Amino acid sequence: MPTAMTFNSLLGDLRGFIERGQVQDTSVYAQLPRIVNRVERDLATKLKVLGLKNVITSTFSAGVSVYAKPDRWRETTSINFGVGSPPQQRRVPLYSRSYEYCRMYWPNPEETGQPEFYADYDYNHWLIVPTPSENYPFEVNYWGLPPLLDESNQTNWLTEYAPNALLFGSLLQCAPFLKEDERIPIWQGFYNEQLAALDGQDLQRVIDQQAARREV
Numbered sequence: 382m383p384t385a386m387t388f389n390s391l392l393g394d395l396r397g398f399i400e401r402g403q404v405q406d407t408s409v410y411a412q413l414p415r416i417v418n419r420v421e422r423d424l425a426t427k428l429k430v431l432g433l434k435n436v437i438t439s440t441f442s443a444g445v446s447v448y449a450k451p452d453r454w455r456e457t458t459s460i461n462f463g464v465g466s467p468p469q470q471r472r473v474p475l476y477s478r479s480y481e482y483c484r485m486y487w488p489n490p491e492e493t494g495q496p497e498f499y500a501d502y503d504y505n506h507w508l509i510v511p512t513p514s515e516n517y518p519f520e521v522n523y524w525g526l527p528p529l530l531d532e533s534n535q536t537n538w539l540t541e542y543a544p545n546a547l548l549f550g551s552l553l554q555c556a557p558f559l560k561e562d563e564r565i566p567i568w569q570g571f572y573n574e575q576l577a578a579l580d581g582q583d584l585q586r587v588i589d590q591q592a593a594r595r596e597v
Contacts (some may be wrong), residue, residue: 384539387538388531388534388535389528389532391547391551392413392414395412398552414553419554420553420564421527421529423550424543425526427545430580433462434458436520436521436523436527437523438521439518439519440519441462441516441517442513444493446512447506448507450507450523455525455527456525457477457521458522458524459498460520462475463517464521475496479501490510490512493514494511496510546579552568552571553565555568569589
């Protein structure tokens with residue numbers, strides 16, 4: 382029967398590789414879950430692959446220009462919104478601009494219109510200009526951090542589709558903690574190979590889709 386990675390199985394594999402981390406080895410035992418979570422964050426930062434892309438839908442409210450980003454947001458890829466007679470199905474893109482540009486373009490947030498641009502208001506919010514004049518439905522595509530692994534969340538996209546990257550990244554993080562500097566180049570090499578393979582798979586998917594569109 383095929384095996385699958387879980388949070389607990391990953392911790393068990395790490396203890397086997399490093400020959401440390403049992404319950405009585407308190408410092409290493411406590412550190413391993415933190416190491417795994419650090420690697421998850423690192424992978425979410427380094428990888429631009431389909432499995433880490435998310436979509437949310439909501440509604441712009443008339444007269445409101447600042448909107449909260451979703452939990453675990455990392456980077457926005459696109460925002461579009463619906464216009465026309467209800468149910469507002471014709472989609473219009475918003476264009477990314479700097480915060481300063483948006484404020485210069487629409488200096489009075491009390492005035493309203495059909496939105497054209499968005500900017501990062503801060504890490505947790507977007508600024509939309511012009512301030513929406515209606516309740517427009519919108520859709521956001523963004524890169525996000527998957528739900529982090531712990532005892533209550535045993536699997537996520539990384540355990541299912543990138544288990545080797547998660548394992549070798551965790552072993553790489555373990556090496557300096559255990560003062561095993563000689564192991565760093567080894568785990569770094571394995572980790573880099575997995576990152577390159579995942580990026581390559583996603584690039585090939587894009588190439589295949591473009592080829593398919595050309596052939597139609």
